[in-house]
Structure formats: structure tokens, C-alpha cells
Amino acid sequence: MKLILFSKFLKDHDVEALIRRGHDLGTEGYDLCVRPGYVVNPDNAGEMLPSVVRKLAAAGLAVPMVTGNFDLLTPDHLTAEPILAAMDKADVRLLKLGYFRFDPQAQDYWSEVEKARRAFDGWQKLARKYRVKICYHTHSGFYLGNTCAALMLLLQGSDPQLIGAYVDPGHLALEGEPFSIGVSMVRQYLSIVALKDSLRKRADHGDEGAMTRSFVVAGGGMVPWSEVFAELVRVGYDGPLSVHCEFEITDREAFLTAVRREVAYFRRKRDTALAAK
DSSP: OOEEEEGGGOTTOOHHHHHHHHHHHTOSEEEEEOSTTSSSOTTTHHHHHHHHHHHHHHTTOEEEEEEOOTTOOSTTSTTHHHHHHHHHHHTOOEEEOOOOBOOTTTSOHHHHHHHHHHHHHHHHHHHHHHTOEEEEEOOOSSBTTOSHHHHHHHHTTSOTTTEEEEEOHHHHHHHTOOHHHHHHHHGGGEEEEEEOEEEEEEEEETTEEEEEEEEESTTSSSOOHHHHHHHHHHTTOOSOEEEOOOOOOOSHHHHHHHHHHHHHHHHHHHHHHHHTO
């Protein structure tokens, strides 16, 4: 289980800055954003992704996965095949897609599930061609696949060598799905795990309740991290652990201090669980 850092908040970093920052923050590698404005983006991925991955690897920083742009959802997307070709060239084997949004007031649920399943059928052809795995993230809220149970409606029947589940304990906690049950459902497809802590609170809403959701520093939310890591060890998971750092700290230096603590926290939880195996 390699502990990597999602580079979403490092948009202004070139490869040399990523190396310095990675060493400073204590990460073992990167979940590299391949989005407009980043050092590797959809327009330059063919050349830049292999180059950046090679330089990071030489500095001891692995890149087992990349995250595409939010609109990278279907295999006919203009950037889909170029990004997958670049991944194959760079020997990066896991890709995180965007999200299938769902509006219950305007869309039929089962029709949207069928559309997503057709998209994954198409992705399998490209995944086989470029020797990569296409992964979908359990994002809470109004999205298809927002829990492991819902995700399996999209993935079941796909080839688990080509299509993967990207499980997020923080989002599952917001939706109320126990992590161990979720993992049991997606076990065959489990390919990536996200690390971030979440918190639900009741808010007054007139004469009834409402719920607020937020992401907080690890250990300050609802996720039972020792149980999460013990379960990952129990099922033999050995994929990447992507640290997301989505807590809201506006001061840049204070934020980076929190990121450094976040990485150390999850490293400790992982190592403790592995030692207890």
C-alpha cells in the first residue's frame, strides 16, 4: 500500500517543485492530476507524462495512477485515447475518471445506470489496448456510484482487470455505508483507496433538521481509520492510497503543515496495521 499525494492542490508546481514538495511532505509518490493548467495536462501528456514520471521515479517518488479532468467520463472523449496512450508509455496503469452526475428530478435512475454501464463497456476496449485499468470513485452526493453498493450497479459484469473501484472511506461515511461491507461488495474490483476524513453535523432548517458535510484533518472526523486499515490488510489490498487533503485551511503555510501531518498520520495507521498482520 503505497502512500501517495493527490497533486490537485499543487497546480503551480513543475516537476522539480513536485520533487521538493514530495520530499518535504513525506509522501511516497503522487496521484498525478492530468488536467488543464497542470504540469502534465491533456494537451502535452504524450511527452510530459513519461518524462515527469521518470524524473519523479528517479527521486524516489512513484506515480501508480493519474486523475483525469472532471469531464473525462466516456471513451469517446477527445482526450481519452491520448491520455491512455501516454499512460502506457509512462507505465502508469490506473486512471481515475470524472463523475456521472444524477438529478433525481430530471433523470431516470436506471436509464442513467445503463448509460454508465455502456460507457464502461467502451472503456474496456481502450483499457485492454493500452494495458491500463479505468477506475471510478465513490463520491458522496448526487452522483452515480456514490457508495460501493451503488458502484456495483455500474461495474458488475465488467472485467476487473480492466475496470476498477476507487473506494473512499470519507465519502462512504457521509453516505452511511460501513467500510467493511462496502469492501466486501467491491472486493473483486478494489484498485485504489482515497484517504480523507469527513464530518456530518445537524443544522437547523426551519422547523426540521438538515445536514452539513465537511472534510477535516484526519482523526477529526467520523472515519474509524484503524478499522479501515485493518480491513485493507485483512483482504490483502496492496494498491495505492491517495491522500486528498480537502480540508479548508486558507493560509498556505498552515495548509502545508496540515498536509505534512496528514501524510504522517496515515503512514502511522498503515504501518501499524501492517505490523499487526
